[in-house]
Amino acid sequence: MSEIAPSAAAGMDDRTSWLAWKNLRPRVVPVLSILAFGLLWELVVLFAVINPVLLPPPSAVLARLFEMMGPGDGVAPSYLMLRHIGATMVALLGGFAIAALVSSAIGLMMGINRTAYEWLNPIISVFMVIPNIAVVPVIILWFGLGLHTVIIVVVMGACFPIIYTAAAGVQSCPKKMIWAAQTAGANKRQILFSVLIGATMPYLIAGHKLALGRAWRAVIAGEIFAATKYGVGFMIYDARTFLDSKAMFAGLIVVGLIGMTLERQIFGFIEKKTVVRWGVASSKNL
Amino acid sequence: MSDATVTAPKIAARNIVKIYNHGTRNAVKAVDGLDLEVRQGEFVSLLGPSGCGKSTFLYMIGGFEKPTRGELLLDSQPIKGPGSNRGIVFQEYVLFPWQTVYRNIEFGLRVNKVPQQERAERIGKLVRMIGLQGFEDTYPATLSGGMQQRVALARALAYDPDILLMDEPFGALDAQTRSRMITDLIDIHQKTHKTTLFVTHSVQEALLLSDRVCLFSARPSKIKTIFEIDLPHPREITEDQFVAHERAIMESLEVEVSKTIALDKVEAG
Numbered sequence: 001m002s003e004i005a006p007s008a009a010a011g012m013d014d015r016t017s018w019l020a021w022k023n024l025r026p027r028v029v030p031v032l033s034i035l036a037f038g039l040l041w042e043l044v045v046l047f048a049v050i051n052p053v054l055l056p057p058p059s060a061v062l063a064r065l066f067e068m069m070g071p072g073d074g075v076a077p078s079y080l081m082l083r084h085i086g087a088t089m090v091a092l093l094g095g096f097a098i099a100a101l102v103s104s105a106i107g108l109m110m111g112i113n114r115t116a117y118e119w120l121n122p123i124i125s126v127f128m129v130i131p132n133i134a135v136v137p138v139i140i141l142w143f144g145l146g147l148h149t150v151i152i153v154v155v156m157g158a159c160f161p162i163i164y165t166a167a168a169g170v171q172s173c174p175k176k177m178i179w180a181a182q183t184a185g186a187n188k189r190q191i192l193f194s195v196l197i198g199a200t201m202p203y204l205i206a207g208h209k210l211a212l213g214r215a216w217r218a219v220i221a222g223e224i225f226a227a228t229k230y231g232v233g234f235m236i237y238d239a240r241t242f243l244d245s246k247a248m249f250a251g252l253i254v255v256g257l258i259g260m261t262l263e264r265q266i267f268g269f270i271e272k273k274t275v276v277r278w279g280v281a282s283s284k285n286l
Numbered sequence: 287m288s289d290a291t292v293t294a295p296k297i298a299a300r301n302i303v304k305i306y307n308h309g310t311r312n313a314v315k316a317v318d319g320l321d322l323e324v325r326q327g328e329f330v331s332l333l334g335p336s337g338c339g340k341s342t343f344l345y346m347i348g349g350f351e352k353p354t355r356g357e358l359l360l361d362s363q364p365i366k367g368p369g370s371n372r373g374i375v376f377q378e379y380v381l382f383p384w385q386t387v388y389r390n391i392e393f394g395l396r397v398n399k400v401p402q403q404e405r406a407e408r409i410g411k412l413v414r415m416i417g418l419q420g421f422e423d424t425y426p427a428t429l430s431g432g433m434q435q436r437v438a439l440a441r442a443l444a445y446d447p448d449i450l451l452m453d454e455p456f457g458a459l460d461a462q463t464r465s466r467m468i469t470d471l472i473d474i475h476q477k478t479h480k481t482t483l484f485v486t487h488s489v490q491e492a493l494l495l496s497d498r499v500c501l502f503s504a505r506p507s508k509i510k511t512i513f514e515i516d517l518p519h520p521r522e523i524t525e526d527q528f529v530a531h532e533r534a535i536m537e538s539l540e541v542e543v544s545k546t547i548a549l550d551k552v553e554a555g
Contacts, residue, residue, distance in 0.1 A: 177380045179350050180438075184394035184445060185370030194397070198384040279427025280383045 056246045064246035065253060080235075085254060087230035091147060092219040095154025096212060102155075103162035103211075104204065108196070110163065111170020121167070128160040132214065133221045140226050150222040150231065157218030158211040165210070169203025170196050202275045209267045216259050232258075294362055295323035296449065296481045297347060302356035304342055316342050318506035320356070327479040331492035333539065334502025335546040340485045344451050347483060348374055360449070370398060373442030373480075377454040379434040381426040387413075387437050388422040394445030412440040415474065432463035439471075443478065450482040456491065468494050472519050489535050493528060494521050501538055504545035511538055 038058045044050065045057040052060065067073075068081035077083065110117040136153055143149045173196055181195045197204075223233030236251035304317040317339040324330050332340040345351045346358055349368040358365050360372075373394075381390050391412055395405045413419055416436035426434050435455060442450060456464045472495060475482060486492050492499045496515055503510040513535055521528055 174378070174380055176376050176378065177382070179345075179348065179368065180374055180376070180380050180441070181393070181397070182350075182368035183348060183370065183372055183374045183447075183451075184397055184441070186393075186397040190397045194393070195382065198382055201384055274384070278383050278425045 053243060053245055056249055058249075061246050061249040061253065064244075065250035068247065068250060081250070081254065083230050084232045084235045084251075085258070087147070087227070087234075088219055088223065088232045088258075091150040091154055091222070091227075091231065092215055095151040095219065096158050096215045098151070099155045099158035099162060099211060099215070100208060103159040104166050106159075107163040107166025107207075108170055108192075108200070110167040111200070112192070112196070117167060117171075124160055124163055128164065132157040132218045136222060136225050145226050145228050147227070149226040150219060153222030153226065154215045154218045158215040161210040161214060162204070162207040165203045165207030166200060169200030169207075172203070173199035202280055205267070205270060205275060209263070212262055212267070213259075216255075216262060220255060295359075296326045296328070296361065297322070297324040297483075298357070298359040298362075299323075299343070299347075300357040300359075302343070302346070302353045302358060304339065304346070304351070305354045308354055315506035317353075318508055320508045322500060322509055322512075324481060324483065327481055329475055329482045329484065329495055329497045331484045331486055331496040331499045332502065333486055333489065333492045333499055333535070334507065335504055335539070335543045336487070338502040338505055338542070338546065339507040340502050341453055344453055344483055344485050347449070348372060348451050370394060370445050371447050372449045372451055373445070373447040374451045375435070375438050375442050375453065375455045377457045379426070379431070379438045381434055381437055381441070383426050386423050386425055387418060387429075390426065390437055391440045391444050393441055398445055400445070408444060408446075409440075412444055415477075416440050416470070430463070431459050432467060435459065435467065436470075439474070443474075443480070448481060450480040452482065452484045454485050454487065457487065464491070469520070471495060476519070489532055489539065490523060493531055493535070494523070499531075499535060501535060502542070504542045504549060510542065 042057045042059060045052060045055055056064075065081065068076075069079065072078040072080060106120070110120055132153065135156055139149055139152050139156070143152060177199060178191060178195060181191050186194065219231075220233035220236075223231035224237045227234035232251050232254055236248050236255075239245070239247035239251065299320055299322045302317055302320040303315070306312075306314045306316055320339075320343060322330075332343065334340050342351060346353055347360070347365065349365050349372070382393065385393070388409060391409050392405055395408065400408075409422075413422060416439060418433060418436060418440075421429065421433070426437060429437070435458075439455070456467050459467060468491060475495075484492070484495060489499075493515060499513040499515060500509045501511045501513065502508070513531060515531060517525070517527055517531075523529075523532075
């Protein structure tokens with residue numbers, strides 16, 4: 001990370017500019033890469049004479065995005081995109097929070113209790129590989145359309161990775177670590193809260209990270225089928241009906257940006273405060 | 287204090303037998319007829335070939351494993367399970383990586399609900415004793431092996447147990463660190479007078495530290511010979527008496543190691 005290896009013969013100016021570039025590179029290159037892709041896209045639409053209804057140029061998509069972000073023209077509801085994003089966030093974070101609480105508890109219990117593990121693990125292994133979108137029709141059949149159905153879809157998507165990693169985390173706790181705690185006089189409750197949860201933390205974080213990625217996919221899929229008025233997924237699907245491809249692409253950009261922010265910023269922060277600080281795992285391993 | 291309590295051994299093991307997978311076809315007899323008495327304040331090393339059951343015996347005293355047969359007493363009471371009258375240090379340190387040095391040492395005080403004020407005093411004293419002042423807020427992963435093992439020792443001593451159990455504690459350390467740790471452990475033992483059981487592979491380590499060295503036989507093991515090491519500290523490895531002890535123990539150990547290798551071959555083939 002902090003590699004300082006310019007040759008002694010190198011001039012001071014060379015050295016500083018080289019170091020400056022080395023530091024900036026990881027931040028500059030991704031931006032350039034995205035800009036280059038956008039430019040290519042724009043040029044392809046422009047010169048390849050593609051029907052802009054099928055593939056609108058990024059300039060038009062961005063213009064539509066800003067229009068949807070703003071107070072609007074009085075015909076469509078104002079701040080339309082923000083309403084969609086808000087609805088999506090409610091379903092995502094609500095579902096994720098429920099999954100995090102319930103699944104962590106189930107996973108820890110499976111890690112501690114061998115019988116619970118033996119009986120639940122086969123069931124979870126099967127459920128975990130069923131693509132989330134496949135259960136959406138069943139959930140609609142049971143619960144109808146609406147926000148609550150989207151939330152259930154999110155919970156279904158997010159819960160299995162958390163259960164799985166929490167159980168694995170508890171089981172990976174070294175026996176001798178528990179012995180050391182027992183010898184110090186810790187009772188079962190103290191071992192659970194002071195030892196097992198701490199030892200499981202890197203696994204829990206990895207599981208939640210994976211789960212949030214799944215929840216994000218689930219919320220968009222759930223909204224496409226089950227939302228009735230607002231939601232980014234709903235908006236993308238709904239815009240198709242009006243051939244509003246600019247809005248569809250604007251939705252995709254929003255989905256990509258939010259997804260990336262959630263994954264990088266939130267978990268980057270949590271990891272920095274925990275596993276990276278403890279030195280038990282680099283963020284790259286998780 | 288009556289005469290009985292003075293003379294009663296701190297730890298008494300009588301005819302201990304340990305059979306793994308007892309009652310199945312894979313039953314393995316690890317320990318067979320082990321007898322040992324350890325006095326209050328004594329430093330006793332358990333030495334023997336690999337897999338001879340010396341760690342198993344230590345874990346039985348720790349209360350993590352139960353003898354299949356025999357009587358194992360601590361303060362004349364049968365050992366029922368682990369407890370805070372014992373402290374344990376493992377070869378792999380097993381510190382809590384999510385807690386700072388301070389919090390690790392504090393663990394036993396926290397679970398035993400020792401008041402904050404007293405905790406801070408005791409931990410301050412221990413941190414000075416292990417020479418880790420300034421590292422209180424550091425996380426274990428950034429410390430060297432020797433420093434981690436010092437923290438593990440402090441964690442085991444913090445709640446002031448009667449007995450210190452050490453399972454090859456210096457086995458993973460380099461030679462220089464190990465010799466420093468030995469010197470410091472002698473120092474700590476002379477200050478605290480904890481009854482200490484010390485499992486090791488190293489004859490020199492055992493001789494430098496112990497009042498008595500118990501040599502385990504090849505499995506199924508019992509104690510073959512107990513060597514009384516009546517030499518003053520600090521001991522010199524070049525001293526005539528030290529060398530004489532070392533030679534005697536080495537010869538005896540050699541025989542058991544050969545038997546163990548022969549046993550391993552039979553079991554493997």
